[in-house]
Amino acid sequence: MTDRLAFLGPAGSYCEQAAVAYSSNTELVPFAGIPAVVTSVDQGLADEAIVPIENSLEGSVTFTLDLLIHQTDLKIKYEVVVPIEHCLLVDGDLGAADIEAVYSHPQGLAQCRAYLTKNMPEASHVASLSTSGAVEDMRNSPVPAAAISSLRAAQLYGARVLEQGIEDGHNNQTRFVVLANQDEGRTGTDKTSICFDFQSDAPGMLHEALGELASRNINLVKIESRPDRQSLGRYVFLIDMEGHREDRDVSAALGALKAASSMFKVLGSYPMSVNSVVK
Amino acid sequence: MTDRLAFLGPAGSYCEQAAVAYSSNTELVPFAGIPAVVTSVDQGLADEAIVPIENSLEGSVTFTLDLLIHQTDLKIKYEVVVPIEHCLLVDGDLGAADIEAVYSHPQGLAQCRAYLTKNMPEASHVASLSTSGAVEDMRNSPVPAAAISSLRAAQLYGARVLEQGIEDGHNNQTRFVVLANQDEGRTGTDKTSICFDFQSDAPGMLHEALGELASRNINLVKIESRPDRQSLGRYVFLIDMEGHREDRDVSAALGALKAASSMFKVLGSYPMSVNSVVK
Numbered sequence: 001m002t003d004r005l006a007f008l009g010p011a012g013s014y015c016e017q018a019a020v021a022y023s024s025n026t027e028l029v030p031f032a033g034i035p036a037v038v039t040s041v042d043q044g045l046a047d048e049a050i051v052p053i054e055n056s057l058e059g060s061v062t063f064t065l066d067l068l069i070h071q072t073d074l075k076i077k078y079e080v081v082v083p084i085e086h087c088l089l090v091d092g093d094l095g096a097a098d099i100e101a102v103y104s105h106p107q108g109l110a111q112c113r114a115y116l117t118k119n120m121p122e123a124s125h126v127a128s129l130s131t132s133g134a135v136e137d138m139r140n141s142p143v144p145a146a147a148i149s150s151l152r153a154a155q156l157y158g159a160r161v162l163e164q165g166i167e168d169g170h171n172n173q174t175r176f177v178v179l180a181n182q183d184e185g186r187t188g189t190d191k192t193s194i195c196f197d198f199q200s201d202a203p204g205m206l207h208e209a210l211g212e213l214a215s216r217n218i219n220l221v222k223i224e225s226r227p228d229r230q231s232l233g234r235y236v237f238l239i240d241m242e243g244h245r246e247d248r249d250v251s252a253a254l255g256a257l258k259a260a261s262s263m264f265k266v267l268g269s270y271p272m273s274v275n276s277v278v279k
Numbered sequence: 280m281t282d283r284l285a286f287l288g289p290a291g292s293y294c295e296q297a298a299v300a301y302s303s304n305t306e307l308v309p310f311a312g313i314p315a316v317v318t319s320v321d322q323g324l325a326d327e328a329i330v331p332i333e334n335s336l337e338g339s340v341t342f343t344l345d346l347l348i349h350q351t352d353l354k355i356k357y358e359v360v361v362p363i364e365h366c367l368l369v370d371g372d373l374g375a376a377d378i379e380a381v382y383s384h385p386q387g388l389a390q391c392r393a394y395l396t397k398n399m400p401e402a403s404h405v406a407s408l409s410t411s412g413a414v415e416d417m418r419n420s421p422v423p424a425a426a427i428s429s430l431r432a433a434q435l436y437g438a439r440v441l442e443q444g445i446e447d448g449h450n451n452q453t454r455f456v457v458l459a460n461q462d463e464g465r466t467g468t469d470k471t472s473i474c475f476d477f478q479s480d481a482p483g484m485l486h487e488a489l490g491e492l493a494s495r496n497i498n499l500v501k502i503e504s505r506p507d508r509q510s511l512g513r514y515v516f517l518i519d520m521e522g523h524r525e526d527r528d529v530s531a532a533l534g535a536l537k538a539a540s541s542m543f544k545v546l547g548s549y550p551m552s553v554n555s556v557v558k
Contacts, residue, residue, distance in 0.1 A: 035396075056511035059341055059504075063389075081511060106385055106406060110342075117314075127385060127406035142421045173511045204493030206502065207486065214483030221512065223485065224504055225338075232335035232360065232452045233500065 012153035076268030183268035291432030355547030
């Protein structure tokens with residue numbers, strides 16, 4: 001059990017909901033921005049950190065992926081899936097027709113794009129650092145404004161809910177990961193995340209790499225490519241697979257992948273959330 | 280040759296630079312927002328459309344990918360790679376220490392994250408619809424503000440360049456694609472883009488799919504996964520490969536992939552930009 005858990009604040013964020021779902025008797029410490037949440041552990045301001053990594057509508061939180069690839073040695077030790085229900089929040093008796101600006105985290109704005117286009121096509125979209133921070137930004141707006149945030153944020157900050165469930169897709173869920181200095185031990189239903197790249201561009205290298213999993217009947221849960229940040233057209237691959245890095249088959253596959261790749265990093269093994277894979 | 284080419288405006292955007300590089304004797308028609316650029320062709324407001332699809336630092340423009348997967352039947356017929364050099368623009372004699380807000384397209388803000396964190400850690404980041412639109416947003420800002428935009432935008436709108444080349448990586452390039460009702464014929468050095476998904480989650484399905492390319496010695500240029508927008512943990516894969524869809528090997532591979540997949544769509548074949556793949 002951790003003592004202090006850093007999360008993407010302020011209070012009322014979906015990340016706070018994920019933090020509570022992970023551990024109910026922990027001191028939750030809010031930080032503004034994903035980098036600040038992650039570096040808080042290295043700085044000794046927290047023991048563990050929880051950050052969003054993937055949304056069912058918008059895809060990976062590339063910011064978090066790039067941090068894991070390039071900037072931190074923390075390991076993934078747990079994953080939590082939280083359902084997202086966005087609300088349109090206002091102050092006072094403002095109606096939809098009055099709204100000239102809508103504040104939210106860019107992911108929140110993106111997830112409600114169709115709703116905003118249909119209902120307030122003229123309103124400008126303004127980025128906030130978090131969905132919960134959007135409420136304060138709305139209050140500081142120079143024009144009549146609304147915020148896209150959670151029901152909990154509405155209650156916490158005393159805003160009025162103009163409409164509930166305004167996200168474009170009905171299966172809006174976000175997956176969060178808990179980062180710590182060590183990943184988790186075997187539980188029997190685990191996932192392992194890795195990243196790697198290749199020095200050369202020989203055709204079929206990725207095919208051969210995936211063959212190391214397929215030949216051992218290891219299920220590929222997710223594959224993603226990210227730019228290597230050196231050149232357009234060169235990528236780092238991120239793979240989530242079923243199994244723990246200490247499982248015999250997974251361990252053998254990781255060894256083979258490491259031998260075939262240029263950069264190779266195990267991001268962690270952790271218990272698989274029952275909600276993280278829909279069969 | 281096209282008559283009217285829709286681009287992500289306003290004038291001065293990197294997308295306009297890409298449009299000029301594609302075709303110098305075409306009427307360029309600016310639209311605000313990637314969806315408006317793409318739908319302009321269906322609405323008869325333009326004959327072709329040019330949109331950003333990938334940046335060497337930030338990765339895919341997921342907005343464009345999702346449009347290609349879910350919302351348009353336009354085909355990719357050309358690709359253009361444009362080097363990106365961001366400038367910090369201000370009005371009057373404002374200095375870096377005075378800046379309280381920085382306006383840009385979210386990709387522009389993301390590409391200059393390290394610079395902003397180091398040089399103006401207290402400034403808030405505000406999203407604009409485009410890098411060129413950020414200059415006007417900066418001028419309407421309630422607090423002393425700067426814009427991240429191009430040198431061309433500075434000249435066009437008469438803003439002062441406080442610093443040039445402020446992006447975090449030295450190889451900042453964006454790849455744009457031209458969309459039209461038909462893709463391009465064979466040139467001999469072509470690329471083909473497809474997307475597909477699988478109905479079942481059997482281990483190794485993606486490995487087998489990539490095997491259809493590897494066994495024919497077709498080079499995989501890029502692979503990307505996007506959420507299928509139905510459930511967390513289910514994905515649509517996007518693949519760019521070398522060759523034209525009418526090449527015998529590519530045609531055979533596409534047939535095999537189509538037979539193995541649930542949804543399958545050819546996004547187009549087009550001449551490969553010499554800058555799009557760094558060997």
